[in-house]
Amino acid sequence: MTEKNILCIGAGYVGGPTMAMIAAKCPQCRVTVVDIDPERIAAWNSDNLPIYEPGLDELVRVSRGKNLFFSTDIERGIRENDLIFVSVNTPTKSFGLGAGLAADLQYWEKTARQILGFSKSAKIVIEKSTLPVKTALAMERILNSGDNAIRFDVLSNPEFLAEGSAVRDLENPDRVLIGSRETEEGLRARGILADIFAQWVPRERILTSNIWSSELSKLVANAFLAQRISSINAVSALCEKTEANVVEVARAVGMDSRIGSKFMNASIGFGGSCFKKDILNLVYLCRSYGLTEVADYWEMVIRINDYQQERFIQGMLGAMFNTLAGKKIALFGFAFKADTGDTRESPAIYIARRLIEERALVVVTDPQALKNARRDLSGNEGVSYVEDPYSAAAGCHALAVMTEWGIYQALDFQRIYDSMEKPAFIFDGRNILDHRACFEIGFNVYPLGKPPLTHF
Numbered sequence: 392m393t394e395k396n397i398l399c400i401g402a403g404y405v406g407g408p409t410m411a412m413i414a415a416k417c418p419q420c421r422v423t424v425v426d427i428d429p430e431r432i433a434a435w436n437s438d439n440l441p442i443y444e445p446g447l448d449e450l451v452r453v454s455r456g457k458n459l460f461f462s463t464d465i466e467r468g469i470r471e472n473d474l475i476f477v478s479v480n481t482p483t484k485s486f487g488l489g490a491g492l493a494a495d496l497q498y499w500e501k502t503a504r505q506i507l508g509f510s511k512s513a514k515i516v517i518e519k520s521t522l523p524v525k526t527a528l529a530m531e532r533i534l535n536s537g538d539n540a541i542r543f544d545v546l547s548n549p550e551f552l553a554e555g556s557a558v559r560d561l562e563n564p565d566r567v568l569i570g571s572r573e574t575e576e577g578l579r580a581r582g583i584l585a586d587i588f589a590q591w592v593p594r595e596r597i598l599t600s601n602i603w604s605s606e607l608s609k610l611v612a613n614a615f616l617a618q619r620i621s622s623i624n625a626v627s628a629l630c631e632k633t634e635a636n637v638v639e640v641a642r643a644v645g646m647d648s649r650i651g652s653k654f655m656n657a658s659i660g661f662g663g664s665c666f667k668k669d670i671l672n673l674v675y676l677c678r679s680y681g682l683t684e685v686a687d688y689w690e691m692v693i694r695i696n697d698y699q700q701e702r703f704i705q706g707m708l709g710a711m712f713n714t715l716a717g718k719k720i721a722l723f724g725f726a727f728k729a730d731t732g733d734t735r736e737s738p739a740i741y742i743a744r745r746l747i748e749e750r751a752l753v754v755v756t757d758p759q760a761l762k763n764a765r766r767d768l769s770g771n772e773g774v775s776y777v778e779d780p781y782s783a784a785a786g787c788h789a790l791a792v793m794t795e796w797g798i799y800q801a802l803d804f805q806r807i808y809d810s811m812e813k814p815a816f817i818f819d820g821r822n823i824l825d826h827r828a829c830f831e832i833g834f835n836v837y838p839l840g841k842p843p844l845t846h847f
């Protein structure tokens with residue numbers, strides 16, 4: 392492969408790790424990551440990276456300053472690079488038409504205009520952000536609206552990494568997807584990008600498709616993943632009514648090779664910056680094409696997720712004698728999943744807010760997410776933040792597991808029980824603890840989708 396100058400606009404959870412992997416695997420490429428946020432760029436250039444991701448520190452250290460650079464100079468970045476990934480945020484729109492459903496494309500469009508404004512030579516522009524289908528058409532229209540006759544090819548290369556395992560996923564992806572126009576120029580641009588990934592990804596895992604299939608595949612992949620979580624969570628509610636055990640049901644169902652065993656754990660629901668916004672985006676697309684039933688179908692995935700969180704609160708209220716006022720409750724974990732400090736759309740935010748509404752005193756503990764938790768719950772009285780889980784639980788009436796951090800399984804629950812108010816309760820929103828052992832210590836244990844273990 393010949394040398395390439397690669398730029399990524401957006402130094403977030405996707406842009407940073409993805410470019411660090413490309414730089415590490417393609418030493419002949421020069422990779423620059425730019426962002427409008429100077430603090431974020433400074434953090435990428437420091438020993439304290441802006442995001443926590445296992446293996447990321449080591450990965451960045453391999454290339455930073457050699458062929459991997461983080462900068463705020465967007466203009467120079469655009470001028471000097473031929474391949475431009477766009478990995479800016481595409482949150483749900485909070486205003487105007489489509490508010491609460493459609494993707495907010497303002498950051499994305501700003502970058503398209505910057506690329507047009509600063510380009511002096513031909514570019515391949517790669518959509519890395521998750522975008523509604525047909526966004527590439529708008530990108531092409533903006534880029535080709537100038538009068539400088541520069542050639543722009545737009546590709547779609549959605550990112551499938553999962554936070555918490557980003558480095559592993561990037562190093563060994565199930566697939567890489569590249570969508571392009573099926574014109575001679577489109578296919579040539581597609582080939583250039585495929586050659587980069589082929590430096591470490593087997594060719595048979597580099598899929599190519601038409602550009603609209605590529606854009607849609609990302610939304611559909613997230614919708615299917617979230618649907619599995621809502622499916623097992625819906626089943627957990629039925630298990631609690633029938634004394635079936637959701638873990639046993641999931642095992643029996645998941646051993647069917649047509650179904651598979653992954654994403655089968657009942658929980659307080661999915662979070663993260665993507666699932667909800669991408670399904671809402673899908674729902675909005677369906678509605679705008681007049682596909683009401685299809686939109687309703689996918690929307691239910693989100694409704695079940697909301698239902699599961701509210702059900703969890705009602706379960707706590709019911710178990711704790713219908714009042715939480717003045718009771719101290721420790722939330723074990725605040726990140727939306729283990730191995731990340733990201734709390735965007737974390738179910739813990741909803742649970743914490745509902746507990747505060749019930750006038751409980753909330754103690755939040757998390758090994759990576761306390762800074763974000765403070766921001767998410769700022770302005771709420773009656774919340775404290777404690778790094779050590781033992782100190783967090785001391786004096787509490789209940790603890791509720793919000794995040795499946797492995798460290799919580801290894802805690803000394805006898806010590807925790809001894810330090811708590813009695814009767815002491817555990818609400819395991821991730822079903823990760825040894826429920827029988829906790830019950831034998833003296834806790835009243837409420838798992839999800841399984842009969843509770845109580846001393847009453």
Ligand SMILES: NC(=O)c1ccc[n+]([C@@H]2O[C@H](COP(=O)([O-])OP(=O)(O)OC[C@H]3O[C@@H](n4cnc5c(N)ncnc54)[C@H](O)[C@@H]3O)[C@@H](O)[C@H]2O)c1
Pocket residue numbers: 400401402403404405406425426427428431465478479480481498499501502519520521522550551552553554664665
């Ligand atoms: N987080 C994930 O796990 C994940 C996985 C797959 C895909 N995605 C998608 O990737 C995209 C980025 O997600 P993220 O989690 O990395 O977001 P993020 O918010 O962490 O990062 C986006 C970055 O873009 C920067 N930015 C915004 N406008 C800019 C501009 N005009 N010029 C330069 N920088 C600008 C922001 O300052 C921010 O640092 C989204 O579309 C998301 O849906 C995310």
